[in-house]
Amino acid sequence: MKKTSFLIPVAAILVAAFLSSIFVVDEREKALVLRFGQIKQVITEPGLGFKVPMVDEVARFEDRILTLQTPLIEVTPADDRRLEIDAFVLYRIDDVVQYRQAVGAGGESRAANDLSGILESQIRAVLGSQGVTSNTILSPERSGLMDQIRVRSDARANALGLKVVDVRLRQTNLPEQNFDATLQRMIAEREREATDERARGREAAQRVTALADRTFEEIISEARRDARIIEGEADAERNRIFAEAYSKDAEFFEFYRSLAAYEEALKGSNSTMVLSPNSEFFNYLRSDQGSRSDEGEQR
Template identity: 35%
Template sequence: VFTAEKKRLIVDAFVKWRITNNEQFYITSSGGQLSAMRTLLTQRVDEGLRNQFGTRTVQEVVSGERDELMNILTTDLNTVAAGELGIEVLDVRVKKIELPTEVNESVYNRMRTERERLAQELRAQGTEIAEGIRANADRERTIILAEAYRKAEELRGNGDAKATGIYANAYNKDPEFYEFTRSLKAYQSTFENKSDVLLIDPDSDFFKYLDSSKGKKSE
């Protein structure tokens, strides 16, 4: 059958009917042959389907108007069947509506293409969002590291300033003792490893406190 948009559909329908006039049924069906009656009824159902589908769109056929279509078709068939065939049509139902194979393939291809396009679009959006998140994270990381470095340098500067102040205060109170402790630290650092060898002039100021048994600078 064809719809109002001239689109071809394959319709599978069935009919429930019963005999109401035995004499008319016997005459019409060539002596009560059910196959003959089925042929006559099928012709009228096909004609009714073509008429009803031809005034509706595909959307209307597969949506809520299908029940209305079946009711109209049942009523129209009964008008003919009661007088001509000797039967009553109880119900007409559409089991299945399909597009032709070539149309199905075309529809499926369009659907697949649309889904692939949508998937690519979603992937692109996801990639863009991910790049934005990574960029924000990198920017925040840079800011945090810079702030941490600034604070560390500030603390280091404050510590160095305090240490310098302590050293200066100690030197001002007892310059000789301050110089002595500095020399001891230098000795400890220099001779930390027993295998170390140091070549230096014995008269160098490096040994100025080692030359005196009293721990004073030799003159």
């Protein structure tokens, strides 16, 4: 009886000791077995682990991707237009031993602090480098800049046992005190561009107008030349016809020409003319001309 009562507590102690020596590592975790603060075992795979009860302790670390958001960072790109930028970073604990040694008892909060400082310095370095302007930051080239920040941040975060998975720039704003000045400068730049465009437009319009005027003059000159040629040919044809008619009946031709001259000279309301009565112009208007004609016919 006494022996049985003695064995039961011993068995209970042994079972408790055995159970306390067992621990489980979740698939979302990594773990370190520490003995008096010294690392005795590194566990990176999920499953059961063993430790010395009352001597060893288990430090657990996240194996999932973690997120960190930076405060507003003021950067000055190459065009001296200051911007306020905030970013977020995705990272994970890559080397638990290095991480434990780097952050010590500070744990996740100290790691986040150190990583935030690294990220801020690299954002300033990349976005403030030569050739990077505010327009570049706001353009599709932004993704290339974020890749540069990620690579440079990851190289420095290795010392903390961290792996930087991704970096994204979120808001890109102008500081409040610079907003009006920047807006006025943008307006002035757009007005200058508009003035240049209008000047180029006026220059192009003048070239088009000059070309049109020259083409117009050339067409008019050619038309006038062709008209004169046609008029000359028509006059020549008319003279030929007159000459042919004159050669067939000279007296009738003179009569016809006289009638045409009377029509031209006496048209309109004013039919008064001052000429000598003996002028040849009145040959066909004098009465004796008709008598002579009758006498000539009687003869």
